[in-house]
Amino acid sequence: MRHDAHGWWIADAGPPSPLPPLAGDVRADVVVVGGGYCGLWTAWHILEAEPEARVVVLERERCGLGPSGRNGGFVNSLWLSLPALRERFGATAAETLARASRDSVEAIGAWCAAEGVDACYRRVAHLVLSAAPHQDGVGAAAVDGEEVVALTREQAQAICASPVFRGGVLVRTAATVHPARLAFGLRDRLLARGVRIFENSRVVALRGTTAQTEGGRVLAGAAVVAVNARSGALRPLRQRLTVASSHIVVTERVPDVIDALGWSGGEPITDGRALLHYFRPTPDGRILFGWAGGRMAVGARAGGRAEVDSEVIARTVRDLHRFFPALAGRRIEHAWGGPIDVSPAHLPSVVALGGRGVHAAFGFTGNGVGPAHLAARSLASVALDRRDDASGLAIVEPPTARLPPEPFRIAGAALVRRAIVRKEAAEEAGARADPVTRAVSGLPARLGMHLVR
Structure with a gap:
């Protein structure tokens, strides 16, 4: 078994050639700090709104090699969270946000088709299923008979015949992707549109809207920070998130097991745990299985056992075999992990950072593929100082929930x-x-x- 920090998706896609780091000073209308989904989608949405805008992206390592390229590839809306959203924001704002998140799920697929990016986008329902008696009733509060539908044990087993499934809910608006292909495709399309992307360009200081790296500066009219778990390094955000970790294994090709399970629809599934399991078939007939029970990280530190943890992987493999006993004796080909920026509200936020013209998005809490597109729409609007539907979403400057300081x-x-x-x-x-x-x-x-x- 190969066990590393980058994982199977990135190895399968093959990362593109690195781009040179920033050298010297450049000017831009907007500088984007962070080359993951949220930062790259923000750059895209800025160009959609203002095609002549000068956009520069600064990535501390390489675009798509972080959480954006190594997650489970679940493209989810916020519809399952609608009861909590109503309680937090009120019915009208909550429903507007849920609809906007649904639009993002669909927009990612439309973008892949329009741009010719083969990210294996597949529009398919997301299942949230009980796998033990204490999980029974998971998702029931969100059932509305339209977007979220209740499933009996028999209905769940008909979709995927794992012996542990006891029923749950089906969320209609969802999809799956090959996450690394999506990230690399987005990077390539931005380059083709004239966005300047500098890799291996860690920002060491952000003074107003000027971003400084070890090699130069970007002097911009507005700045956007989208750095996932590293958001905790920013003083204004230190008490607004914790950093957890999630770990994944992927099997060898097992089309016979998938066929025997009746899992022909490729549905992504999560269980009802707090530290949930999440799993899906890959496009080439493997089973990917993750556990969001990895260790916590201090501050914004994202390496070490947040990425490579043999103890957590051993437990993940044991759980994989409990869900899918037919995989006993089949090879685990790859294991990996990564940090998660956990919001106290379990929702992403878009907030101003200090001075005028600087904004950040953070708190995706392991559900970032769809919501990153959503938050990026809002980030692009506030970066361009627009007053529109995206800048008015409830995730923009939401009520603050603060955590205790370290340690x-x-x-x-x-x-x-x-x-x-x-x-x-x-x-x-x-x-x-x-x-x-x-x-x-x-x-x-x-x-x-x-x-x-």
């Missing part, structure tokens, strides 16, 4: 994570966790916030 944040989050791991393991074994474990694992819900995925 209390990492200590508390790690304690809660360990308690949730113990609690969910006990429940899946048919037991009940001890009172202390139950109390600690329930702290985030009682405080009305998320500390882990």
